[in-house]
Amino acid sequence: MSCKIFMDRGPHLSGAAVQGRLECVFHKSEKIRGIKLRVFGDERTEWIGSEQHYDEVTKRYETISFPLTGDNNLIDFELMLFGGVGETHLGPGTFNYPFTFQLPPNLPSSFMNNHGYIRYGVKAVVDIPWAMDYEDKMYFEVASPVDLNTFPMECFQPVSRSDSKTVCCWCCAQGEISLDININKTAFVPGENVKLFMTLTNMSNSNVDEVSAKFMQYVKSKVEHPHYEHKEDQYEFGFKTWSGVGAHGENQYDMEIPIPPQAPFPNLNRSSLFEISYDVEICANIDGCHSNMDLSFSIEIGHIQHQSQLGSNPLPPVEGIAPVYPPTTSGYPYPISQPTAPLVNTGGPNAGTQYPQPSQMPQPSGPPYPTGSNTGVVLPPDYQSVYPTGRPESSSSMKMKAAESHNHGDEAPSAPPTTDDLPPSYEDASKFEKK
Structure with a gap:
């Protein structure tokens, strides 16, 4: 059995809708409690600090090193894709579960340097009772354009x-x-x-x-x-x-x-x-x-x-927001997310609905970015x-x-x-x- 997340790499605008799908492959019938998707975003910093302390035994000053950290949660919520009430059987077969969620407005952009990062991602969990769960995690980029019209x-x-x-x-x-x-x-x-x-x-x-x-x-x-x-x-x-x-x-x-x-x-x-x-x-x-x-x-x-x-x-x-996120350099190593996979839906009694095509997806609700010839x-x-x-x-x-x-x-x-x-x-x- 396996599960894998597929979604557009982005970057996704802060405040816009994000869509994707979870593909689950069952080789046999499995008892599950549910299939859920957790959306998270956090920022973290860390480096090693040091202090001088006087040792009463050796009568000398010694340097003590210790980690210095900063943590802040930006978003954290769950979506139930299947089940969630009691236990049920699923499989065998390949099942696709589309998902859509809205990013909060005014999120900081994805970012990474030598001291920490701002990172967003999704984690899928197939909850198996009394056994190890099946999981997959994927990071995606968020862009939050600064509108000079607010200045x-x-x-x-x-x-x-x-x-x-x-x-x-x-x-x-x-x-x-x-x-x-x-x-x-x-x-x-x-x-x-x-x-x-x-x-x-x-x-x-x-x-x-x-x-x-x-x-x-x-x-x-x-x-x-x-x-x-x-x-x-x-x-x-x-x-x-x-x-x-x-x-x-x-x-x-x-x-x-x-x-x-x-x-x-x-x-x-x-x-x-x-x-x-x-x-x-x-x-x-x-x-x-x-x-x-x-x-x-x-x-x-x-x-x-x-x-x-x-x-x-x-x-x-x-076009888009390419200037906000350049190619990865040694000074700015941005996280790389997984590529988008082609649509696969093999059907089945409990299969998820057809993954929507790009033309059917709603347009992002975030602030517009200058495009067009005029x-x-x-x-x-x-x-x-x-x-x-x-x-x-x-x-x-x-x-x-x-x-x-x-x-x-x-x-x-x-x-x-x-x-x-x-x-x-x-x-x-x-x-x-x-x-």
Whole structure:
């Protein structure tokens, strides 16, 4: 006797209906109590912790290792496929029992890293009285798309940020370096570009070797027993560099950092053991022993584009939710479920009903995902539409011009006008430029 679960691999949308069938093969008549299917979903984290303890016998400190864990149940319910009241005989023959169940809304996406997992599955049990039960288990993936239409409009407006520092040498101030950065918005979907406009003003005697920008993902994993701890992993999904600016110079940059369409962006908003966040980080690398200048923007990643961002230049349509779950990589080993089997129904007095064909299955009730030739994801507006009268002049640039107006012949020369060429004092900057 054997039993085996067959169902679509998915991923299945959170809140949608899931269908499958259980195939039971009896070589002879068997007495059973019932056939049931358990649907479960849980998240778990675990790693080894350590503590220092003083041993009174050896009069020495010793390191004691112990497991740290976190567990949380997400869903757990049962479906009775056959029987359940008293005992009955079944077989011989092959019997198919279709099943359908509804996933709760707002489930976190399936996920796995080196510290734990979020996992969903079904377990079938043929209950045999006074003997070993027949069982089968199968895991399936759940995708929970993030809808940017639920985000406030502030996430789709330009944001400005600035920073400055005084460069010193042997306790003597050499001048100020300033960064003024505008980002086009703070909420994106995979496949879009993060657009940055930056003004770098160098009023010091040091060169800025290069400017870099990168897109980072941070995943925090937490344990709760016997005490709370967390670990954070970071993943770099995009990195670009540009040439810097010489002493007493200024440069402006139009930057674009792509959001990779096939990178893993799971929805962990409803998870209690995992957190995920994203940053765009900009760094100005200052020559010499000076510390660099760093600025960052926290951004949100969703899967369903905001309606205000749809326009005349859409990205290629995204079918299904493939961008949410890329192929398995060493950094993100996603669980692999069993393949779908062809329909087999050999009949019999107690056989289950015919397994429904895909065309007869109800459509998922979860949020729609952009599909079709007339919809999709679009790039955000460029800076000419955001600033129709021209880009705003940075505060650092205005300060520099004010300083130049007070310069005299015995003072430091003013910065040269901004051109496409590098300043004279930074002739070798081109060797640092990376495309």
